[in-house]
Amino acid sequence: MNNRIRLLSEQMANLIAAGEVIERPASVVKELLENALDAGAKNIQIKIEKGGRQLISVKDDGIGMSADDALLCLERHATSKISAPDDLDKIGTLGFRGEAIPSIAAVSRMKLTTRQKNNLNGTEISIEGGKIKQVKEAGFPPGTKIDVRNLFYNTPARRKFLKSEENELYHISAHLERLVIAYPEVSFNFQHNERQIKLYPIVESLRTRIITALDSNAEDYLLPVEYQDEYCKIRGYISTPDYTKNNKQYQLTYVNHRWVKNNTLDFSLYKAYGSFVEKGKYPLAVLFIDIPAGEVDVNVHPTKREIRFRKEFEVKKRLLLALNNALSKKEVIPQVVFENDSNKTANRQNIFTQVKVDYQPGHHKYVTYKINEDAEVFKITSLKDQNKHEAYRILGQVANLYLIVEYDNGFYIIDQHAAHERVQYEKIMSEFEKGPVESQHLMYPSPLDLPTSKLELLKAYLEKLENFGFVIEIIGPDSFFIKAIPAILNESSENPRQLVYDILDELALNSESNAEKKIVSNIAASIACHSDIKESDKPPQIVIESIISALFSCQNPFVCPHGRPTLIRLTLAELAKKFKRK
Amino acid sequence: MKIVCQRSLILKAINDVLGVTNKDTLPILSNILLDGRASGLELVGTDLEVGIKTVLPDVVKEIGAITVSARKLSDIIRELPEAELQIVLDDNNNVIISCQNAQFCLNGIRKEEFPLFPEFSEAESFEISSEILTDIIKKTIFAVSKEESRYTLNGVLLNATAGSLTLVATDGHRLAVAGTTLEKVSSDDISIIIPIKALNELSKILSVEEKSSVRLMVEETQVIFKVGSTIIVSRLIEGPFPDYDRVIPKEVNQKITLSRDELTHVIRRVSLLANQKTCSIKFILKHDEMEIVAKNPEAGEAKELLKINYQGDFIKLGYNYRYLLDVLKCIKSENIIFEITQPLNPAVVRPESEIENYLYVIMPMKV
Numbered sequence: 020m021n022n023r024i025r026l027l028s029e030q031m032a033n034l035i036a037a038g039e040v041i042e043r044p045a046s047v048v049k050e051l052l053e054n055a056l057d058a059g060a061k062n063i064q065i066k067i068e069k070g071g072r073q074l075i076s077v078k079d080d081g082i083g084m085s086a087d088d089a090l091l092c093l094e095r096h097a098t099s100k101i102s103a104p105d106d107l108d109k110i111g112t113l114g115f116r117g118e119a120i121p122s123i124a125a126v127s128r129m130k131l132t133t134r135q136k137n138n139l140n141g142t143e144i145s146i147e148g149g150k151i152k153q154v155k156e157a158g159f160p161p162g163t164k165i166d167v168r169n170l171f172y173n174t175p176a177r178r179k180f181l182k183s184e185e186n187e188l189y190h191i192s193a194h195l196e197r198l199v200i201a202y203p204e205v206s207f208n209f210q211h212n213e214r215q216i217k218l219y220p221i222v223e224s225l226r227t228r229i230i231t232a233l234d235s236n237a238e239d240y241l242l243p244v245e246y247q248d249e250y251c252k253i254r255g256y257i258s259t260p261d262y263t264k265n266n267k268q269y270q271l272t273y274v275n276h277r278w279v280k281n282n283t284l285d286f287s288l289y290k291a292y293g294s295f296v297e298k299g300k301y302p303l304a305v306l307f308i309d310i311p312a313g314e315v316d317v318n319v320h321p322t323k324r325e326i327r328f329r330k331e332f333e334v335k336k337r338l339l340l341a342l343n344n345a346l347s348k349k350e351v352i353p354q355v356v357f358e359n360d361s362n363k364t365a366n367r368q369n370i371f372t373q374v375k376v377d378y379q380p381g382h383h384k385y386v387t388y389k390i391n392e393d394a395e396v397f398k399i400t401s402l403k404d405q406n407k408h409e410a411y412r413i414l415g416q417v418a419n420l421y422l423i424v425e426y427d428n429g430f431y432i433i434d435q436h437a438a439h440e441r442v443q444y445e446k447i448m449s450e451f452e453k454g455p456v457e458s459q460h461l462m463y464p465s466p467l468d469l470p471t472s473k474l475e476l477l478k479a480y481l482e483k484l485e486n487f488g489f490v491i492e493i494i495g496p497d498s499f500f501i502k503a504i505p506a507i508l509n510e511s512s513e514n515p516r517q518l519v520y521d522i523l524d525e526l527a528l529n530s531e532s533n534a535e536k537k538i539v540s541n542i543a544a545s546i547a548c549h550s551d552i553k554e555s556d557k558p559p560q561i562v563i564e565s566i567i568s569a570l571f572s573c574q575n576p577f578v579c580p581h582g583r584p585t586l587i588r589l590t591l592a593e594l595a596k597k598f599k600r601k
Numbered sequence: 602m603k604i605v606c607q608r609s610l611i612l613k614a615i616n617d618v619l620g621v622t623n624k625d626t627l628p629i630l631s632n633i634l635l636d637g638r639a640s641g642l643e644l645v646g647t648d649l650e651v652g653i654k655t656v657l658p659d660v661v662k663e664i665g666a667i668t669v670s671a672r673k674l675s676d677i678i679r680e681l682p683e684a685e686l687q688i689v690l691d692d693n694n695n696v697i698i699s700c701q702n703a704q705f706c707l708n709g710i711r712k713e714e715f716p717l718f719p720e721f722s723e724a725e726s727f728e729i730s731s732e733i734l735t736d737i738i739k740k741t742i743f744a745v746s747k748e749e750s751r752y753t754l755n756g757v758l759l760n761a762t763a764g765s766l767t768l769v770a771t772d773g774h775r776l777a778v779a780g781t782t783l784e785k786v787s788s789d790d791i792s793i794i795i796p797i798k799a800l801n802e803l804s805k806i807l808s809v810e811e812k813s814s815v816r817l818m819v820e821e822t823q824v825i826f827k828v829g830s831t832i833i834v835s836r837l838i839e840g841p842f843p844d845y846d847r848v849i850p851k852e853v854n855q856k857i858t859l860s861r862d863e864l865t866h867v868i869r870r871v872s873l874l875a876n877q878k879t880c881s882i883k884f885i886l887k888h889d890e891m892e893i894v895a896k897n898p899e900a901g902e903a904k905e906l907l908k909i910n911y912q913g914d915f916i917k918l919g920y921n922y923r924y925l926l927d928v929l930k931c932i933k934s935e936n937i938i939f940e941i942t943q944p945l946n947p948a949v950v951r952p953e954s955e956i957e958n959y960l961y962v963i964m965p966m967k968v
């Protein structure tokens with residue numbers, strides 16, 4: 020027999036952030052799965068009944084426990100994973116506090132069955148509300164099974180907080196999914212109410228796991244991320260900028276195999292894609308950072324969800340490099356590629372029949388636009404801006420979407436919608452700079468539903484938000500209502516609540532500086548978005564002229580407020596190359 | 602199918618249902634159903650939200666049914682001379698329209714492809730004069746929210762209880778309430794939210810109908826209006842309508858009486874220089890006068906003085922001038938009453954006459 024678990028000393032125990040680990044069935048599932056994975060399991064079976072209220076059972080084929088260990092693991096701060104204070108700095112397992120099993124046992128009826136491979140007999144222990152009721156020998160295949168019944172049966176207050184079966188199941192699946200992604204070499208069999216919900220077989224690669232477990236549509240859009248030096252190793256997959264999701268749930272980051280939420284990682288992703296992804300869209304990303312355990316502090320949050328990097332900047336730098344590498348195997352600047360077939364040339368009106376736009380780095384999906392057959396080619400106008408610009412000529416409009424302008428030794432293809440947004444945006448920005456900000460009061464104040472992390476942020480920026488027209492009233496400690504909105508929003512149908520969420524999201528990314536700018540630019544972008552030129556409109560010539568002249572005098576004419584490009588350029592030199600003149 | 606009919610007669614029927622045909626969703630929904638039955642020609646259009654059916658008696662010579670493009674059909678018939686025309690369906694689903702020397706052949710789609718007109722019971726809830734209904738719809742519908750995310754505000758609330766009918770609309774910045782008395786109501790109270798689209802179509806139909814009455818039936822998920830030989834069935838918006846009574850101030854500090862026309866003109870003039878993005882104008886109240894001011898750093902400044910009867914404190918109020926003009930347009934009486942409490946509390950605008958049964962609430966701006 021081989022005993023491994025020790026009780027941590029009092030001093031050690033205090034070093035570890037205490038806290039309520041078990042919030043709901045999903046936390047139980049997560050802890051049990053982590054234990055099974057730490058025990059080296061290859062096949063894990065999860066059985067849930069009634070959303071976890073009735074039963075949560077996790078069975079693994081890992082190393083199992085001796086009879087002594089099985090009893091000891093029920094004690095608080097009993098762990099086989101660390102022993103000396105130094106170990107805390109190099110945690111290589113998912114668990115380390117020796118807290119999960121006793122915390123679960125205290126609030127449920129638990130049955131633990133386990134056997135080590137070289138032991139002939141297994142052990143079965145029944146516990147109720149943390150008290151051991153029975154210990155006996157039992158036949159069992161090598162591995163461990165923990166059944167948790169009637170969760171929170173002895174803490175009715177918490178039991179009352181459990182949500183519907185579907186809701187709890189959703190949270191369980193979310194936790195499961197995160198672990199499943201990190202362990203392609205392990206199979207997971209997930210059952211609910213005796214029905215198999217999901218079976219994740221062992222697969223040969225992370226890529227296959229991502230496609231089978233996370234998003235099968237992403238298959239054609241995954242770019243590998245690889246980076247390694249003495250300090251850390253980064254690997255994983257991200258989607259090309261043209262494949263995005265509507266929420267961040269498809270962005271999973273892991274540090275030393277542990278799924279974490281970390282602002283540095285979020286921010287690097289946001290930064291790397293920058294203007295290639297529209298606001299409100301999120302590329303898919305699964306990233307693993309392997310870094311010496313001493314370089315991260317996992318002991319920040321009781322559920323181990325948050326971590327801190329010792330050298331945040333070093334990590335950010337490397338991650339950005341890795342992401343940029345993955346994204347820019349090719350040129351990232353928008354460029355134009357003509358179709359290969361060059362039999363019909365010369366006719367100028369034909370030249371745009373097939374324009375292919377390729378601004379997806381490392382990726383061969385082309386977007387093809389056809390000319391609108393009856394789109395008239397506008398009368399050529401020559402405008403000269405007195406001081407700033409040299410002459411440009413508006414050549415015409417393609418597919419009611421794009422404007423073609425000759426300018427600066429080549430020509431520009433301008434997305435008229437994006438260009439118009441940019442123009443509106445800069446107008447509104449200057450509006451804000453000019454005078455006092457007016458706000459429109461609401462008949463029915465709109466409640467804000469915010470996570471605790473955002474509440475503090477909101478409180479900190481309450482006054483600044485009010486300076487820009489958002490009057491937000493505090494009704495209770497965590498109950499906020501929008502009472503008034505910037506009057507400038509009147510004519511747009513933007514949902515003010517969403518706007519506040521967006522602003523807070525952005526403030527959260529990098530809160531120290533530039534808060535005003537972020538608030539204003541969010542308001543401005545949301546208004547500009549509702550501007551009057553819709554896609555596939557054919558605005559009159561005079562409007563086109565004014566958009567272009569306004570765009571060319573914008574402070575930043577190159578991207579729309581959401582970060583999409585407003586124009587792409589084709590130079591004469593490039594043309595000459597295409598026509599094999601050089 | 603064979604229909605023989607006077608041009609203007611069928612044109613009116615087509616126009617009644619045209620509004621709900623819609624080319625953006627399913628292609629079949631851009632069609633109109635022509636269903637020639639023994640009882641008459643039924644013309645049906647629907648966008649699946651709102652369906653309209655109207656019946657022309659005595660025009661069906663041979664029964665049969667087909668759907669054709671509503672736009673094309675109405676365009677063709679509009680251009681025909683005022684005469685008797687004939688619509689015939691051939692064996693290949695072609696619809697042949699002939700009138701004097703002109704002939705058109707339209708491709709049709711079989712009736713089976715067209716959505717079924719919703720079933721409804723005949724249990725009537727109440728009947729109301731079309732004039733009164735048109736009036737209270739007009740007085741409220743402009744305040745309906747256009748913001749799709751607040752879908753319960755995308756319609757008009759209709760409340761009917763013993764002896765009275767009330768319509769309410771709000772977009773969260775202003776609120777419109779208009780009511781009338783009812784002679785006959787079914788025993789149950791009614792409280793439903795009718796999509797703006799249905800009321801627009803109803804108003805359109807009522808505007809070309811001679812004075813008549815509208816019969817209304819409410820079922821769990823739909824409302825039915827019957828006007829003459831036309832039926833409108835609309836889905837209801839489900840969900841709670843905000844408590845509108847709560848936002849109508851019960852106690853007011855100041856009631857200011859103003860001439861509707863004068864105020865309208867002043868606001869129209871002054872707002873010429875208002876910031877056209879925020880639409881704000883200011884009311885500055887002093888002893889016995891009110892100054893209306895608009896300021897716009899780009900354009901300049903406008904102000905105009907109105908003599909009023911006011912003994913309260915000096916006070917500055919801000920409003921969206923468009924909201925004010927919308928309301929003034931709806932008020933019929935010569936004078937209006939403007940009721941205020943605090944600068945940042947809602948203001949009430951109502952007709953002076955006590956018998957008038959409508960009012961408006963406007964949320965202020967901080968300027």
Ligand SMILES: Nc1ncnc2c1ncn2[C@@H]1O[C@H](COP(=O)(O)OP(=O)(O)OP(=O)(O)O)[C@@H](O)[C@H]1O
Pocket residue numbers: 023024050053054055058079081082083084092097098099100113114115116117118119120121162163
């Ligand atoms: N499925 C399992 N197979 C083998 N050993 C297990 C298993 N589950 C738990 N153990 C043993 O029981 C000990 C206590 O588990 P517990 O989850 O309470 O603490 P931990 O994993 O060490 O730390 P944490 O509280 O951070 O999860 C573990 O250290 C491990 O030795």
Ligand SMILES: [Mg+2]
Pocket residue numbers: 050053054113114115119120
């Ligand atoms: Mg553990």
Ligand SMILES: [Zn+2]
Pocket residue numbers: 437440579580581582583
């Ligand atoms: Zn944009």
